[in-house]
Every structure is written in structure tokens, then in C-alpha cells.
Amino acid sequence: MQAPILVGAVVYDPKVVVIWDIIKDFFRAQGCPIDYVFYSNYELQVEALLAGHIHIAWNSPLAWLDAERRAPCRAIAMRDTDRDRVSRLLARKNSGIGRVEDLRGKTVATGAKDSPQATLIPLGLLERHGLLPGRDFMLRRHDLLVGKHGDHVGGELEALKSLLRGESDACAVLDLNAERWLSDGTADPGQITVLATTDAFDHCNFTVLESFPPDEEARWKNVLFAMRYDNPDHREMMDMEGLKEWLPGRTSGYAALGEAVTRQRFFEEGKG
Amino acid sequence: MLRAVSEARQSGAPEPPTWTARVRWSNDRHATAYARNHAFPVGAPVSFRATDAHPSAVEYLLGALGGDLLGGFARAAERRAVPLDALEASVSGRLNNPLIAVGVIGETGHPGFEEIAATLYVSADADDPTLQSVWQATLAASPLVHTLQRCLDLHLEMKIVS
Structure with missing residues (x-):
């Protein structure tokens, strides 16, 4: 019996279990057995990848940066929807706030402290405009389920509700x-x-770690890329995971987050 | 219990009855339980999917409690000559941490039920005190109520539907 390739995933929602059951079934049917290992947070998953307990980690962008700064790694695949995302800073139309600089002295709501899209990257944008939390504006952070890197969007949603209730003057959310x-x-x-x-x-x-065998990677990617949105069995999983197509991995899209975590000394200061 | 059985044997009294089920695993990810002349499939211990080929083990537990309550209520009503128009139960439960059941590393807690709530809805040609009496008799005679209430928060109520 062929040893399965072990894939790590963080369970930010019970639907993750369903998603990986479907993926696992497909890989087994294609003659490339995998098994999943679930983690409650990305820190544990990155540790497991670096220790060799799993072969592949389904990483958040922050977990990718964390792994890559500690060991040579490759990003081998991603969703179509993982590419070229942006975050928006939203404000109420009647608030008199029309540009970023107007947030001086105001309150900005964000997601959890480790959310790339709802906290780290938007704070990086504000810093580029000369605005620092605590000095130039008040930060109202929503630290829900820290460790899951904002995947569950709970903190992000609370940030928006804070804006709607008038408790904050702006909030940060992912475009989608x-x-x-x-x-x-x-x-x-x-x-x-x-x-x-x-x-x-x-x-x-x-x-994957740089040492992951290229032939294993190719075999695994061939199966992953064979998943099709027009296949009803795959569509259920793809809708839950939010994609229409798996694409090759790339590392060119992590500059904004890299800059943000460097400026905010995220990794150096006990991860926020 | 062992001493009681032993004493019963020594005294010649019949042994307490034991209920058994034989459960066999199938390769297509379900088990089949055989009990007396019955067979029923059991799916995963717990499932997060909207639909499945088979009920999960935790759903069987909820269904068993509902069945126990309805069967007990019907019998108690019959003894009091209370005619029933309709009888239905709604049962729901909350696990302490269901992610433990699927092996999520780093999660804390346990995969067991933390609480179960059941509501029995009854429509019958009888007054409230009579139906309350039937309900109390049901609870007093229920094997599952007496088992579960010792290990979790069990919330049971009867609602009369006119």
C-alpha cells in the first residue's frame, strides 16, 4: 500500500473537514493517496511542516511568510481566488471622511491581530500615509479566534458592524x-x-519544504489540477473553499504583507 | 453489580437481562449494527456534511432518546386511557468540542455531548394535569433519560399542542 502524502490544514470552520474528505476521496480514486492532518492554528501547522510531520501545508499568507523565513520552502499551488486580492478601507458616506488622512484622530476597526487582509496589510497602508495606531488614530481590533489568521472572517465582520454602529470611523475588509x-x-x-x-x-x-521530492510534487499537483468545477462532486468542495480552479503557486504576491509584518515587527514582537 | 449478579446466581434467581448489538465495519465507510432481528447502518461518529449516506453515531443517540420518550409516552398514555392525536419529539445536542472528534491538533475540550435538549409535542383529548402525569411517568420509566441525565445537561420538556 502506497504511503499517503500528508497534507496539513487549519480547521477554522467545521466545513474544512467536509472539504478535505472530498479532496481525499478524489486523490485516492486517482491513485495518489493523501491523508489530512488538522490543526487548530497556523503556528502549530508551520511547526509541523518544519519538523517534517506533514509534507504539504495549506497555509495562510502569514503562515507562508512564517515558514519561508525559517526554512527554504516552495509554494506549489493555490486557488484562482488567492491571486491579486485587495482589501478596502470602508467609511460611512455621511461621516465627512473622504480620504485616508481624514482618519487622523479617528477610530479604525480591524479584524484579528493576525489577519493579513483585515489588519496587517490595511495597517501597512495607513502607515504609508503616515498614520500609526495609538499615535495618529485609535485602533479598534477584533481579536476573534486568533491563530486562524482571519480565515473565519469573524473579526472582519465585527469590524464592519462596528463601523455600521458608529463605534468606528473606518474598517478594513477583504474585497470579496x-x-x-x-x-x-x-x-x-x-x-x-x-x-x-x-x-x-x-x-x-x-x-512544501525545499526538500520535498519534485516527482512527488508533480504527482500530487497533477491530481489537484485535474479537479474541475463542472464536476458536481468537485463543485461542492470548490464552492465551500471558494475557488473555480486550482493554479500553480507563486510567491510574487506576498510583498505587501511582507512589508507590513516587517514594519509592524509582527514576528519579532511575539506575533502581535 | 457483579456482587448482585453473583448473589442472584447463588440464590437461583434468573440473571438480569443483557442487551447486545453486533456491529460490523464495511469498507465503504459505514458500520452495520445487528440487534435481535434488526440491522441498521451507522455512518461516521460525527458528520459536518449537509447530507450523508447514513446517520452518524451522535444522531442515533439523539434519535434513540426521542424514540424512547415517544414510546414511553404512548405506553403511559395508553395505561391511563388517554387517546393521542399526535406525538412528536424534537431533539438537539451540543458537543463540547466536535473538532476533537475529527482529530484537530491543538483543540481543547472533549468530543462528548455537553448538553441535549428534547421537546415532546403532544396533541391529545386530555387536560393538562393528565398529560403532565403521563409525562412524569414517561420520564420515570425512561432508560435513556436516567442514563443521560447522570452525565450531561439534559433539558426535557413537554408542550401541549391544541
């Missing part, structure tokens, strides 16, 4: 989440304006 919450009734698009948009960045990727 802003689109969803402005169209599903969570927020009234007539009341919300986009104050600023971050540089484009990439989100999750499948990470």
Missing part, C-alpha cells in the same frame, strides 16, 4: 467579503464608501 456583505444585506451600499484600496496581494498557498 466587502462585495458579499454589501450585497447580502449585511451593510447598505448606499451608506458605505470605499476610502482606500490596498496593493494587490496573494492569499493562501500549498507550502
Whole structure:
């Protein structure tokens, strides 16, 4: 019996279990057995990757940076939706805040402290405009489920609600989440304006250590890339995971987050 | 218990009855339980999917409690000559941490039920005190109620539907 390739994933929601059951079944049917190892947070998963307990880690962008700064790694695959994301700084239309500089002396709501899209990258944008939390504006952070790097979007949603309740003057959300919450009734698009948009960045990727055998990687990717959105069995998983196509990994989209964590000394100061 | 059985044997009294089930694993990810002349499939211990080929083990437990309550209520009503129009139960439960059950490393807690709530809805041609009496008799005679209430928060209520 062929030894399975071990893939790590962080369970930010019980649906992750369903997603990986479907992926596992497909890989087994294709003659490339995998097994999943679930973690409660990305720190544990990165440790497991570096220790060789798993072969592949389904990493958040922050977990990718953490792994890559500690050991030579490759990003071998990602979702189509992981590429070229942006985050929006939102404000209320009637608030008199029309540009980033207007946030001086105001309150900005963000997601969890380790959320790339709802905290780290938006704070990097504000810093580029000369605005530092605590000095130039008050930061209202929503530290929900820290360790899951904002995947569950709970803190991000609370940041938006804080804006809607008038407790904050701006909030940071991922573009896809802003689109969803402005169209599903969570927020009234007539009341919300986009104050600023971050540089484009990439989100999750499948990470392996540099020592992972290239032939194993090729065999695994061949199966992954064979998943099709028009296959109903795959579509259930792809809808839950938020993609229409698996793509090759790339590392060119992590500059904005890299700059943000460097400026904020995220890794040096006990991860926030 | 062992001493009681031993004493019962020595005294010649019949042994307490024991209920058994034989459960066999199938390669297509479910088990089949055989009990007396019955067979029923059991899926995963716990499932997060919207639909599945088979009920999970935790769902069997909830269903068993509901069945126990309804069967007990129907019998108690019959003894009091209370005609029933309709009888239904809603049962829900919350695990302490279901992610433990799927092996998530770093999670804390345990995979067991923390609480179970059941509501029995009854429509019958009887007054409230009579139906309350039937309900109390049901609870007093329920094997699963007496088992579960010793190990988790069990919330049981009866609602009369007119």
C-alpha cells in the first residue's frame, strides 16, 4: 500500500473537514493517496511542516511568510481566488471622511491581530500615509479566534458592524467579503464608501519544504489540477473553499504583507 | 453489580437481562449494527456534511432518546386511557468540542455531548394535569433519560399542542 502524502490544514470552520474528505476521496480514486492532518492554528501547522510531520501545508499568507523565513520552502499551488486580492478601507458616506488622512484622530476597526487582509496589510497602508495606531488614530481590533489568521472572517465582520454602529470611523475588509456583505444585506451600499484600496496581494498557498521530492510534487499537483468545477462532486468542495480552479503557486504576491509584518515587527514582537 | 449478579446466581434467581448489538465495519465507510432481528447502518461518529449516506453515531443517540420518550409516552398514555392525536419529539445536542472528534491538533475540550435538549409535542383529548402525569411517568420509566441525565445537561420538556 502506497504511503499517503500528508497534507496539513487549519480547521477554522467545521466545513474544512467536509472539504478535505472530498479532496481525499478524489486523490485516492486517482491513485495518489493523501491523508489530512488538522490543526487548530497556523503556528502549530508551520511547526509541523518544519519538523517534517506533514509534507504539504495549506497555509495562510502569514503562515507562508512564517515558514519561508525559517526554512527554504516552495509554494506549489493555490486557488484562482488567492491571486491579486485587495482589501478596502470602508467609511460611512455621511461621516465627512473622504480620504485616508481624514482618519487622523479617528477610530479604525480591524479584524484579528493576525489577519493579513483585515489588519496587517490595511495597517501597512495607513502607515504609508503616515498614520500609526495609538499615535495618529485609535485602533479598534477584533481579536476573534486568533491563530486562524482571519480565515473565519469573524473579526472582519465585527469590524464592519462596528463601523455600521458608529463605534468606528473606518474598517478594513477583504474585497470579496466587502462585495458579499454589501450585497447580502449585511451593510447598505448606499451608506458605505470605499476610502482606500490596498496593493494587490496573494492569499493562501500549498507550502512544501525545499526538500520535498519534485516527482512527488508533480504527482500530487497533477491530481489537484485535474479537479474541475463542472464536476458536481468537485463543485461542492470548490464552492465551500471558494475557488473555480486550482493554479500553480507563486510567491510574487506576498510583498505587501511582507512589508507590513516587517514594519509592524509582527514576528519579532511575539506575533502581535 | 457483579456482587448482585453473583448473589442472584447463588440464590437461583434468573440473571438480569443483557442487551447486545453486533456491529460490523464495511469498507465503504459505514458500520452495520445487528440487534435481535434488526440491522441498521451507522455512518461516521460525527458528520459536518449537509447530507450523508447514513446517520452518524451522535444522531442515533439523539434519535434513540426521542424514540424512547415517544414510546414511553404512548405506553403511559395508553395505561391511563388517554387517546393521542399526535406525538412528536424534537431533539438537539451540543458537543463540547466536535473538532476533537475529527482529530484537530491543538483543540481543547472533549468530543462528548455537553448538553441535549428534547421537546415532546403532544396533541391529545386530555387536560393538562393528565398529560403532565403521563409525562412524569414517561420520564420515570425512561432508560435513556436516567442514563443521560447522570452525565450531561439534559433539558426535557413537554408542550401541549391544541
